[in-house]
Every structure is written in structure tokens, then in C-alpha cells.
Amino acid sequence: MPFSLVDFPNLHPGNYRITGPADETYNCIAWAAGIDSAPWEPVSASGHYTTTALIDAMQSVGFVPCADGSLEDGVEKIAIYTDVHEYMHAARQLDSGKWTSKMGKGERIEHDTPQDLAGPAYGQVTAFMKRPRT
Amino acid sequence: MRTIVETYGTISADGTLALEETLQCPPGRVRVRIEPVESDEEFAKRFAQLAATWKQATRHSSRMGKDAEHPAYQEIIAMGERAIPLILADLEKNGGHWFIALRQITGAEPPIPAGHKGNIEVAPGWIGYDIKGMQAAWLAWGRQLGFRW
Numbered sequence: 001m002p003f004s005l006v007d008f009p010n011l012h013p014g015n016y017r018i019t020g021p022a023d024e025t026y027n028c029i030a031w032a033a034g035i036d037s038a039p040w041e042p043v044s045a046s047g048h049y050t051t052t053a054l055i056d057a058m059q060s061v062g063f064v065p066c067a068d069g070s071l072e073d074g075v076e077k078i079a080i081y082t083d084v085h086e087y088m089h090a091a092r093q094l095d096s097g098k099w100t101s102k103m104g105k106g107e108r109i110e111h112d113t114p115q116d117l118a119g120p121a122y123g124q125v126t127a128f129m130k131r132p133r134t
Numbered sequence: 135m136r137t138i139v140e141t142y143g144t145i146s147a148d149g150t151l152a153l154e155e156t157l158q159c160p161p162g163r164v165r166v167r168i169e170p171v172e173s174d175e176e177f178a179k180r181f182a183q184l185a186a187t188w189k190q191a192t193r194h195s196s197r198m199g200k201d202a203e204h205p206a207y208q209e210i211i212a213m214g215e216r217a218i219p220l221i222l223a224d225l226e227k228n229g230g231h232w233f234i235a236l237r238q239i240t241g242a243e244p245p246i247p248a249g250h251k252g253n254i255e256v257a258p259g260w261i262g263y264d265i266k267g268m269q270a271a272w273l274a275w276g277r278q279l280g281f282r283w
Contacts, residue, residue, distance in 0.1 A: 007194060024229055025265040027196035030256060038254050038262025041197055049197050060258045089196065104194040121194050
């Protein structure tokens, strides 16, 4: 099912473009980590989708927390979106400075800033992480 | 010994009840409780509405476990075995993450067929599911058990 602008009040035709087809075989978390072969759903020891669990999981693939989503040479960053204490989405910064997101089971998009996807569907950006760009 | 039998039948316009099978019960006076039954058409329509609601509500979600907690998905699970052919038909036609419902309804865990990549380690200590492989597994399971859709 294609993604809908209705759920993303900050998104408009001028700040995003579709870059990949709808595909239910991987998800936003996997894509943020650079994986498109399977979905990745980190959970806490008690089975909850906590933001802490996602941050811990992302550390296992080389990310460490950082202050913001500013563009840095040779650095790959991700933005984590949270609603209350549970993560809802993650986006990854491209070397152009724009961001790439897999929209659930839907399409892959490129968007200008992490804030473009903040809102009722994904909550707010609450953390950034970074790792060396390969 | 007290025997309770559940069966199906049709009430005609004149009020008579015709059972769909001959009962294998000891003769004698019994209590009959009438409960309306959804027709196959009504059942399929309810399933389609619930499935559409669930897909719409979870289309941007990347969390299968959370998606399965949605009330529409839970109602589909509560529809039980009768919903299996409808789920398999939707799975075959549209894909979708129906594994949790099928597993909860049936208790089965069919293996991913040969030729699929299988579940993989997406990160140290983390398994990512082979979605296409799991879909193929459930469709093969359904055919093997004689479900028609």
C-alpha cells in the first residue's frame, strides 16, 4: 500500500521524491542501517520497541549517539523518531546531506530534512547517531 | 454422561429447523439454542473490511509485532480457522505480514521452502525474517492441508 501525504503534514511535493518501489521485505530500521534484504525490528529484553533498544541495536552496527543531523565529511548519520518511549522510524543521511527513508511497507523516499517526517505517524526526532561512512 | 453437540442447520419460513447432519446422540428430549451464523459472503465481507482497515492503519509502520496488536488484526485472529482460506488468498494476491495471525490461529510454524534465502542475521545477534520465504511457507502449508482459496 503506497504511503500517504495525509499522515505527514511537513511533507509536500517540493521536499521529497520517491526513490524506490513499495517493498514489504525490508523496513525503515533495516534501511537506516543500510540493509535491504530483510526487516529489522530491534526490541528490548521485555519485547518492547523502545528507543533505547533501537539505539543499542544500532550500536551493534557501528553507530554511536551524536548531537545533531548536520552534514559532516565521511560521516553517516541516522535520525530516530520516537512517540512516547517507542521508536517509530529511522532515516539515514545521504552524502548529499539529504535523507533517505523506507516508509514502512511502502516506498523509499528521499527527503530534505529529518523534520519532514515528524508528525502524527512517526512522532518526533529524538536522537541522532553516526558512524564512519564507508 | 452429559453430551453437548454443536451443529448447523437452517430455519425455514414456516419455522421448522432442518439440521445439516444426522446427530449421533442418544434419543431423548434436548435443549436447543439458536444462534445466527454469518453466511460465507458476510464472513468474507467482514474479513475484507478488517484487512483493509488493518493495512491502512499500519501502512507506514515498520513494526510487525506492533501491527499485530491492531484491533482489526486481532478480530481477524478471533475469526479462527474459518478465516484461513481468506488469509491465504489475500497473502497470495497481495502479500502482507499475515504470519502472526496464521501462527496464532493454527499453532503451526511451517518451514521456509528450499530455494528461498531463509531468515538471516541482519546485525550481530539480530535475525531478519525472509518475508517472501515465510509467505511461500504458509501458502505451501495451506495447499498441503487441503485449504482452497
